[in-house]
Amino acid sequence: GAGVSQSPSNKVTEKxxxxxxxxxxxxGHTALYWYRQSLGQxxxxxxxxxxxxxxxxxxxxxxxxxxxxxxxxxxxxTIQRTQQEDSAVYLCASVTGESSxxxxxxxxxxxxxx
Amino acid sequence: xxxxxxxxxxxSVQEGDSAVIKCTYSDSASNYFPWYKQELxxxxxxxxxxxxxxxxxxxxxxxxxxxxxxxxxxxxITETQPEDSAVYFCAATSGSAxxxxxxxxxxxxxxP
Numbered sequence: 001g002a003g004v005s006q007s008p009s010n011k012v013t014e015k016x017x018x019x020x021x022x023x024x025x026x027x028g029h030t031a032l033y034w035y036r037q038s039l040g041q042x043x044x045x046x047x048x049x050x051x052x053x054x055x056x057x058x059x060x061x062x063x064x065x066x067x068x069x070x071x072x073x074x075x076x077x078t079i080q081r082t083q084q085e086d087s088a089v090y091l092c093a094s095v096t097g098e099s100s101x102x103x104x105x106x107x108x109x110x111x112x113x114x
Numbered sequence: 115x116x117x118x119x120x121x122x123x124x125x126s127v128q129e130g131d132s133a134v135i136k137c138t139y140s141d142s143a144s145n146y147f148p149w150y151k152q153e154l155x156x157x158x159x160x161x162x163x164x165x166x167x168x169x170x171x172x173x174x175x176x177x178x179x180x181x182x183x184x185x186x187x188x189x190x191i192t193e194t195q196p197e198d199s200a201v202y203f204c205a206a207t208s209g210s211a212x213x214x215x216x217x218x219x220x221x222x223x224x225x226p
Contacts, residue, residue: 041219042217042219043214045215048213056212091157102163103160105150106157
């Protein structure tokens with residue numbers, strides 16, 4: 001597609017439930033990033049995928065968070081046993097190559113844990 | 115790892131005036147410094163970037179300056195307009211880090 005697509009755009013879930021967030025990067029972009037943006041805050045790095053290399057998971061806040069990228073394209077971020085502090089906008093970005101130059105962000109998924 | 119600090123957190127200017135947002139970074143190996151604009155409820159969008167081999171870059175009313183010695187960089191917006199109102203984020207990265215580290219953002223309000 002023409003841009004980075006994320007779904008759902010909004011998700012309300014009960015505390016303790018699992019959620020899956022999806023990111024469709026720009027076709028041909030080999031690098032994909034997940035960031036989290038809490039209300040009124042900056043962007044917090046979560047995880048980075050580059051081609052077939054092992055992902056950089058150094059930003060994941062706890063073992064309740066995991067992500068995978070299938071076929072070098074679509075990525076899914078999974079949050080297990082959601083907590084209220086997980087409420088945030090989750091942003092995905094893709095880049096053409098190995099460097100972090102020129103992110104294109106998706107419109108994000110607003111997650112609310114009640 | 116990289117640490118990016120951004121000031122001010124909020125900035126109000128009169129339409130037509132200039133706005134300056136400043137960021138500092140900690141990793142001397144950082145070599146790429148983009149600025150993103152995020153309008154309310156929308157995705158961050160790249161507005162300008164600079165690499166460490168230049169000291170200044172301009173694009174119409176927007177300019178970015180970089181001082182590698184002092185490890186700080188700034189965004190300058192001249193002749194501000196109401197549509198410039200948004201949150202602006204600076205970021206930095208080095209090739210080895212592979213991800214951007216963002217500042218905490220500046221809410222710019224341009225008053226008509």
